[in-house]
Amino acid sequence: MNLYFSLASSFATGCIYALAGRGKITAGEFMGRWVLAAIVFHSVVFTPAFLYALVFYPDWSVMYFFEPLKFPPFSWQGWLYSAAALALSFALLMAGFSYGRKRVLGAKGPSAVTIIAFIYVVAVAVMFVLFRRTLYVGSLAQYHGEGARFLFPRPLGFVFVGYVLSIPLGIWFWKRLFARKPSHL
Secondary structure, eight states: OOHHHHHHHHHHHHHHHHHHTTTTOOTTOSSSHHHHHHHHHIIIIIHHHHHHHHHHOHHHHTTTSSOOOOOOTTOHHHHHHHHHHHHHHHHHHHHHHHHHHHHHTTOSSSOHHHHHHHHHHHHHHHHHHTHHHHHEESOHHHHHTTOOEESTTSHHHHHHHHHHHHHHHHHHHHHHHHHSOOTTO
């Protein structure tokens, strides 16, 4: 995923998981099932998609706004850059979950649904306005010189679609899993 969409999506995903746990989240518990579900989703689905784009398509990841940082494969600078981007992403996930949790528990302020809708409407609007930056992949020179290729059927296109579809599928999975009674009781 491109860096901007990924970071906004991290916050929104945290809010979505807090709303999905509505009725199960209590005031005294923060590290419950739903925050762990959000962390697992982020680790299993989001992190590989985010790192794949960041490592293999760095120009696309920053939407060709500037020359991205490029490091030799498996260099310590590349690992540090990736770790910093992931730490920011996880921090935004937890901030989104915390915000959604506060709204679920009745705190005043804009509703989490409003925030989620705003984030995704702005993301879609930006992707629509900057469609060429979103749907074409290549280096910065190729983008400005008409050498960029359409996102599909490249692997990045399938990663992009898979990530977007995985959010509702992840919520469905966790709701089904948490609805079951433990077998040892």
